Amino acid sequence: MARLLDIQGLSVRFNTPEGPLQAVDNISYGVDAGESVAVVGESGSGKSVSALAIMGLVPRPPGQVSGKVLFESQDLMSLDEESFRNIRGARIGMVFQEPMTSLNPLLSIGTQLRETMELHLGLTRRQAEARALDLLKMVGISEADRRLKQYPHHLSGGMRQRVMIAIAVSCEPRLLIADEPTTALDVTIQAQILELMKDLTTRLGAALILITHNLGIVARYTSRVHVMYAGRVVESSDTGQIFAHPRHPYTRGLLASVPRLDKPRGERLVPIDGQPPDLARLGAGCAYRPRCGFAVADCAATKPALEAIAPKHHAACFQSIHL
Numbered sequence: 327m328a329r330l331l332d333i334q335g336l337s338v339r340f341n342t343p344e345g346p347l348q349a350v351d352n353i354s355y356g357v358d359a360g361e362s363v364a365v366v367g368e369s370g371s372g373k374s375v376s377a378l379a380i381m382g383l384v385p386r387p388p389g390q391v392s393g394k395v396l397f398e399s400q401d402l403m404s405l406d407e408e409s410f411r412n413i414r415g416a417r418i419g420m421v422f423q424e425p426m427t428s429l430n431p432l433l434s435i436g437t438q439l440r441e442t443m444e445l446h447l448g449l450t451r452r453q454a455e456a457r458a459l460d461l462l463k464m465v466g467i468s469e470a471d472r473r474l475k476q477y478p479h480h481l482s483g484g485m486r487q488r489v490m491i492a493i494a495v496s497c498e499p500r501l502l503i504a505d506e507p508t509t510a511l512d513v514t515i516q517a518q519i520l521e522l523m524k525d526l527t528t529r530l531g532a533a534l535i536l537i538t539h540n541l542g543i544v545a546r547y548t549s550r551v552h553v554m555y556a557g558r559v560v561e562s563s564d565t566g567q568i569f570a571h572p573r574h575p576y577t578r579g580l581l582a583s584v585p586r587l588d589k590p591r592g593e594r595l596v597p598i599d600g601q602p603p604d605l606a607r608l609g610a611g612c613a614y615r616p617r618c619g620f621a622v623a624d625c626a627a628t629k630p631a632l633e634a635i636a637p638k639h640h641a642a643c644f645q646s647i648h649l
Contacts, residue, residue, distance in 0.1 A: 330533050331357040331380075331501060336393035338372075338379050338557075347606040349375040351557040352393070354632075357501065362527065362534040364544040364565070366580070367554035370602050373537045374423065376554075377503050381420055382410040397501070416446035419494035419532075421504040421523075425486035429478040435462075435489055436474030439496060446497045461492040465522060484515035491523060498530050505537045520547055541584050545569060553577050556603050556613035559632055563639040573641040575618045612643075620645040 338350040350372040357363050365373050378384050379391050382402060395402040397418065402410065414420075422428040430438060439458035443449045449457065455474070462470035465488040478486055487507060494502055504523060508516035524547055527534045536548055544551055544565060551568045553561040553576065561574040572578045579598040600617035611626040612618070618625070624644050632642040 328359045329356050330359040330361075330398065331535075332394075332396040333376075333380070334394040334396065336376060336379055336395060337391070338375050338384055339390045341388045341390070342606060344606050348557055348608065349605060350379060353552075353554070353557075353559045355552050355559060355562060357533050357535060359500070359533055360527075360531055361550065362524075362536065362548045364548040364551045365535060365537045365554060366539060366541065366544055366551060368539060368602050370605065371554040372557040373554055374505050377420070377505050377535065377537055380503065381414055381418065382407075383414075412446070415442050415499075416497045417499050418501045418503065419497070419499035421487070421490050421494045421502070421507045423506040423509055425483070425490045426478060428490060429486060431478055433477070434474065435476055435478070435481070439474070439489070439493055442493055442496050457496070458492075461496055462489070464526075465489075465492045466518070467492075484511055484519065487511065487515075487519055488522070491519070491526070495526050495530060495532075499532055501533045501535070502527055503535045503537070506539075507536075508538075508540070508543070516543075523547075541569075541580060553580070556608060557605060558613070558629075558642065559640075560614070560642045561640065562632065563636075567636075567639055571636075571639075573635055573639065573646040574643045575620050575645070576614050579617075 333356065334354050335352050336350060337352050340347045340349055353376060367373055375384065380395050384391050391403065393403065397413070402413070436455060436458055439461060440451065440454040443454045443457055444451070458474060459470050462473055467473055467485055467488055481489065507523065508519050511519065520543060523534065536543070538544060548565055551563060551565050552559050553574065555576050561568065561572065561577045568577060569581065572581055582596040583598060585595065598617055603613045612629055615621045615625040622644060630642045630644050632640050635641050635646050
């Protein structure tokens, strides 16, 4: 497959009253056309900030963004705001984490659907309204004509999320970024939303970056996984390989803390000890060292680099060969 997105050394730093905070630290990965990729990790690991950086939505100041983000061989980081706006929403769509805060409460659903298509596709109001109706039907919203006249507070959480997906795919983007798209939804609605996104990306031939902490979702809906911790990618491989042979202690901890049907009934889950690190006070060594049962002396002095340990499998750990 052709490489659609190529992230090279992306870093995001925020200036805070307590000092500089390194939210994303020199991450690199690629996404092929039509591929579904997961970015996983705890809250505060840098998943969402890296997505906002790709979309050019990190506020500057206080944010400072460096590195390259090549989309269809064009470096997004070199574009001015107007040029970026022509790509954002048209060729790259994003489903944000919380639709109630992402949708404008003062505008009707129809207005919010129309404006993207009028801007990027040059449609007339009548054409945009017809397409908006089709989009709501496509994402499974009943009484679509009535919903176009309603406002976000009239809809349930699942319906608002479907509207967000409809907006994100309205211009048939090449890349769709979904940031925790099922947060706060019940299990049944979660499954419906994820199946919908999988179907739409397949139908449109779009690539998908799925940002989540739910490893069950990762196993079912993605082909490749990048595990993030403290702003860095600490392990990267095919989904099956990650689940079968995790080679970073953090990845092993995440998998051990997830309920599994193939384990004996009543077996206790194994939580990860300690707390996520303070990104404003990271030391020189591995950020996971205080929580790691495999740490050695080198871990306190140096951050391990992300290195190949098997074909298409990379890990940032001095002990990966022993795991």
